[in-house]
Amino acid sequence: MTAASSAPLDPQVLVVLGATGDLARREIFPGLFRLFRDGLLPEDFRVVGSGRHSPGDDAAFRDQLADAVGRFTEGTVEPAAWQAFARRIGFAVSSAEDGTELAAAVRRARAELGERAGVLVHLSVPPAVAEDMVRMLGATGIADDARLVLEKPFGTNLASARSLDATLAELAPEERVFRIDHFLAEEAVRNLLALRFAGGPLTSAWHRDQVAYVRIDVPEELGLEGRAGFLESTGTFRDMVVTHLCQVLGLVAMAPPARLSAAELRAEKLRVFRALRPLDPAETVFGQFDGYRDEDGVAADSTVETFVAVRAWVDDWRWRGVPFLLRTGKAMRASRRVISLGFREPPVALFDDPTGAAAPAGRGPMELSLELSARPEVSLRLPVKRPGFGFELAPARLALRTADLFGDGEPLPAYAKLLADAMRGDQTLFTGAAEVERLWEVCDPVLRNPPAPSGYPRGSWGPAAADRLAGAIGWAVPER
Numbered sequence: 001m002t003a004a005s006s007a008p009l010d011p012q013v014l015v016v017l018g019a020t021g022d023l024a025r026r027e028i029f030p031g032l033f034r035l036f037r038d039g040l041l042p043e044d045f046r047v048v049g050s051g052r053h054s055p056g057d058d059a060a061f062r063d064q065l066a067d068a069v070g071r072f073t074e075g076t077v078e079p080a081a082w083q084a085f086a087r088r089i090g091f092a093v094s095s096a097e098d099g100t101e102l103a104a105a106v107r108r109a110r111a112e113l114g115e116r117a118g119v120l121v122h123l124s125v126p127p128a129v130a131e132d133m134v135r136m137l138g139a140t141g142i143a144d145d146a147r148l149v150l151e152k153p154f155g156t157n158l159a160s161a162r163s164l165d166a167t168l169a170e171l172a173p174e175e176r177v178f179r180i181d182h183f184l185a186e187e188a189v190r191n192l193l194a195l196r197f198a199g200g201p202l203t204s205a206w207h208r209d210q211v212a213y214v215r216i217d218v219p220e221e222l223g224l225e226g227r228a229g230f231l232e233s234t235g236t237f238r239d240m241v242v243t244h245l246c247q248v249l250g251l252v253a254m255a256p257p258a259r260l261s262a263a264e265l266r267a268e269k270l271r272v273f274r275a276l277r278p279l280d281p282a283e284t285v286f287g288q289f290d291g292y293r294d295e296d297g298v299a300a301d302s303t304v305e306t307f308v309a310v311r312a313w314v315d316d317w318r319w320r321g322v323p324f325l326l327r328t329g330k331a332m333r334a335s336r337r338v339i340s341l342g343f344r345e346p347p348v349a350l351f352d353d354p355t356g357a358a359a360p361a362g363r364g365p366m367e368l369s370l371e372l373s374a375r376p377e378v379s380l381r382l383p384v385k386r387p388g389f390g391f392e393l394a395p396a397r398l399a400l401r402t403a404d405l406f407g408d409g410e411p412l413p414a415y416a417k418l419l420a421d422a423m424r425g426d427q428t429l430f431t432g433a434a435e436v437e438r439l440w441e442v443c444d445p446v447l448r449n450p451p452a453p454s455g456y457p458r459g460s461w462g463p464a465a466a467d468r469l470a471g472a473i474g475w476a477v478p479e480r
């Protein structure tokens with residue numbers, strides 16, 4: 001994995017399609033501002049936001065962004081820094097059918113920056129329109145020498161992902177195509193690689209001989225946040241499972257790569273995804289939070305899932321027989337992103353039961369948990385002997401918080417890291433075409449035969465059927 005190069009960057013025109021959308025205001029513009037503040041953008045740059053509907057003029061667009069950046073930036077936004085950043089931002093209308101105004105804005109920006117100026121286009125648009133937007137970039141010449149950053153989900157199924165890959169291949173060599181899955185750039189996910197591959201007993205324990213189950217749990221408190229249109233057309237399975245949760249599964253399950261390069265990481269993940277058994281609708285639970293159908297923009301008879309739980313299996317030598325439990329949903333009790341590995345229990349419960357039958361319910365096996373927050377936490381739940389006369393065991397937790405080690409400064413958000421990497425042409429943390437296509441293949445049985453969603457109350461942990469799916473392993477996220 002390459003460190004951010006300190007070499008000065010050529011001037012850049014940064015184009016954001018879907019610039020009025022949720023991702024743009026929540027992550028992309030705050031991310032770009034953060035890079036600007038940290039001196040990680042080139043000396044000379046322009047930002048062209050684009051969408052089908054103009055917010056009015058450049059000033060109105062900047063006002064919208066000032067609001068968003070203030071809200072979604074950690075720490076204070078210094079007015080002088082914001083002004084210096086904002087004066088380089090403009091807006092141009094575009095759609096899949098007509099990119100004339102956008103192309104003119106990009107040409108003007110390049111002319112201002114000089115002939116060395118590069119172009120980076122981030123397509124922050126729903127997956128169903130990505131290919132048409134890519135074609136528009138080709139037809140207008142914007143894609144000619146630009147780097148193209150594509151959002152997840154990449155396509156909406158295997159056929160559309162292949163078609164999008166084919167269209168991209170006509171316009172740009174693979175080195176200029178960046179398929180984003182921002183979970184891969186989370187500080188904590190990269191910390192997982194350190195934990196696994198920097199040596200020590202965890203490297204050899206990462207195996208079916210020692211590990212009884214893996215859980216990847218991403219409940220979210222947030223509901224629709226004005227994204228009814230997106231969720232109604234995409235659903236949580238495509239939005240979160242085919243993408244983030246499966247990608248994290250790939251990093252958890254992969255064998256050690258020969259080196260931390262894009263090619264090696266992609267190859268090792270692909271090996272896992274080839275061994276990933278096609279998901280079984282009978283081992284998948286869909287849920288829909290109560291009241292979802294009353295939300296603006298949601299069909300009165302919508303069967304779109306806002307919650308998914310899956311039991312998956314990786315049929316290779318390392319993982320065969322180990323369940324991988326995946327769960328995510330909107331409007332749930334808490335927002336967490338936790339990977340847990342439960343270690344096998346000894347064959348005889350020496351301390352608990354004279355018959356050697358089982359450990360008492362509630363204590364659970366030794367479990368390693370990684371909190372995928374911007375400030376990574378690693379903890380180990382393990383049994384300790386309660387001091388005293390007998391041999392009673394109690395659960396305890398050893399926790400390591402990187403903020404305690406390195407200070408609690410403002411971590412670089414995943415999107416800022418990815419945008420900086422894309423500008424530098426570093427694809428290490430981006431996904432490859434083959435792995436994305438294989439994941440669509442694995443997920444296809446559920447897409448073709450989706451389970452009917454069960455209702456669940458807002459603020460709960462999801463439908464009871466998901467608890468039954470997890471069985472004795474359960475879904476409990478560690479206390480913080």
Ligand SMILES: NC(=O)C1=CN([C@@H]2O[C@H](COP(=O)(O)OP(=O)(O)OC[C@H]3O[C@@H](n4cnc5c(N)ncnc54)[C@H](OP(=O)(O)O)[C@@H]3O)[C@@H](O)[C@H]2O)C=CC1
Pocket residue numbers: 017018019020021022023024026050051052053054095096123124125126127129133151152153182227229230239
């Ligand atoms: N929101 C999030 O937290 C995250 C989202 N993503 C991904 O980002 C992408 C965008 O999501 P999000 O911002 O949430 O979605 P939104 O619906 O909020 O925004 C999408 C934007 O795309 C534009 N758009 C919509 N339809 C079309 C169309 N037919 N042609 C051209 N442009 C269109 C809209 O702008 P206009 O109407 O002006 O054209 C809109 O601003 C998705 O792929 C999503 O998976 C990834 C990570 C996190």
Ligand SMILES: O=C1O[C@H](COP(=O)(O)O)[C@@H](O)[C@H](O)[C@H]1O
Pocket residue numbers: 220239
């Ligand atoms: O890609 C997406 O991710 C977010 C969750 O990511 P986070 O970094 O905001 O925690 C999810 O809410 C959204 O639906 C999805 O499109």
